[in-house]
Amino acid sequence: MKKQIIQVENLGKSYFVGHQSADSERYTALRDVIGLQIKKLARNASDMARGKQIIQGDNIEEFWALKDVSFDVAPGEVVGIIGRNGAGKSTLLKVLSRITEPTQGRARLCGRVASLLEVGTGFHPELTGRENVFLNGAILGMGRSEIKRKFDEIVDFAEVEKFLDTPVKRYSSGMYVRLAFSVAAHLEPEILVVDEVLAVGDIQFQRKCLGKMGQVASGGRTILFVSHNMSAVENLCSRGVVLNQGSITFDGNTKDAIATYGSKAASSSNSLPPIESRQGNGTARVTAVQCPASVSSGVQFDIGIKFEVYDATKSPDVRISIYSHSGHCIANFGTSYTSTPFGMVLGEASALLRIPNLALNVGHYTVNVSISDPSYSSDVICDRIEEAARFEIVTADPFGTGKHPAVGSVLMPHTWLLAPPTQIGIDN
Structure with missing residues (x-):
């Protein structure tokens, strides 16, 4: 038997993640604030004495990355x-x-x-x-x-x-x-x-x-x-x-x-990754991305985005990219491309991208989303998520013949003209 150069056996890796309690900002009594701080100090002192990492947050959760x-x-x-x-x-x-x-x-x-x-x-x-x-x-x-x-x-x-x-x-x-x-x-x-x-x-x-x-x-x-x-x-x-x-x-x-x-x-469900795995400065955060999991080619297709803006920005730029299963970007959409301004935004907001005719071939596709702040000379990414959603084109019959190309992602509308070269205008 050939010797293995890498052997991995029951490997696991866990991290402790801190969460801020939703009620932590609602304390009004001084005794509650003092009590919470004492609990945090006691927990941090105990972790330090045992050589454990000090985790910030009111609630501690164990997360298994592997x-x-x-x-x-x-x-x-x-x-x-x-x-x-x-x-x-x-x-x-x-x-x-x-x-x-x-x-x-x-x-x-x-x-x-x-x-x-x-x-x-x-x-x-x-x-x-x-x-x-x-x-x-x-x-x-x-x-x-x-x-x-x-x-x-x-x-x-x-x-x-x-x-x-x-x-x-x-x-x-x-x-x-x-x-x-x-x-x-x-x-x-x-x-x-x-x-x-x-x-x-x-x-x-x-x-x-x-x-x-x-x-x-x-x-x-x-x-x-x-x-x-x-x-x-x-x-x-x-x-x-x-x-x-x-x-x-x-x-x-x-x-x-x-x-x-x-x-x-x-x-799978289109659950978004944790904040730690995203890119951006964090002044805005995508909270939901929704689109049909499976659809036929040639129909209307909607992708909805819900996000929160924590630092007021003038007309945030929402962008969506669609990628093929091979990792190639086949379409880009942005509110700035079509001059669709939001105006000043602070708090919750949402956007809906509507594609009248989804001219894609049968296969699996992924959706990347981002929120940018155009207030600067060059766009600053607030939040960017790769593979925020996925969908599958299950059937495609773009020309009513019951056939579709075996390769390629985009089904471009086209026609053929069959005639002698002189009529088409092709020189020898």
Whole structure:
């Protein structure tokens, strides 16, 4: 039997989350306020004495980011880990990379591990790009001679030679991720762990990274790859693991994993992820997103959004994007695009996007939503949620023939003219 390079057994990771009581703002009696503060101080002192993390909030809840996760990975296998935001993908990679300790279970990794989980992981902002290559290589367990041997190749791949002796704190996020990925991919670890950070780079560099990962995989090294780009997962990975609410719901062929992920997501309720997993400055928060779970192509389609604004903003910009199952954006909608102003908003508000004719092919689709504040010279994101809702096109007959294309997401209205070239105006 072939020895497994990664063995995960009953892995679990829990966190304690604090919640502010809804009644905490309603206390009017001084004795109630004092009593509450004494309880908080006593609890914090007890946690500190036992070495536990101090959690802010009136009520403490235990949240399991991972629960009873078990799987093995053979040497040279490329495994795609997919799932909704908050499913536990990044937590799993952090445990496997030894960034955080598991609450229960264990994970065995045989060999050197290179992790690229966040932009600039393992980089010191005050050091130059050159110095950080050696620092990051040393963190990954490489010797100085090995780093020197690969140095020119690393710099050439990252395309940052001009800024090599500049402190990386002056790098853009794209330059950061180029150099970080280049170090991780070129220093020949036995196991390469890559999260969604490649989304930071431009399209050309993303393709370059995927090509390099393909080379790494063909060289017999093991890769764990987390991405929402299903086409990249399908092309790169030989196996797919689907996570949902911290547990594995499917482990097998990549195409089956993507299909399972899409079908389960479409049938699940459109519950929004916690605030911690969102992007934005928090001055507004999306509280509900609603759309039909399944629908036929060619019908009217509504997506409703409810949100709260905590800091008064002039005409917030509501945006919705629709993505195909392969992770490609196929449509963008925004109140600013159609000059639909809200006016000054503070408190609860809602918006409804109405698409008169949903000209999409059969398949699964996801919806991203965001609230932006246009008061600044460039839009400032208040709240952004990926995969806020999902829906499935179950039937499509755009031309009344009983047929629809086997590939492609958008069904564009069109006609054909069949005639001799001279009548159509096609020159030889």
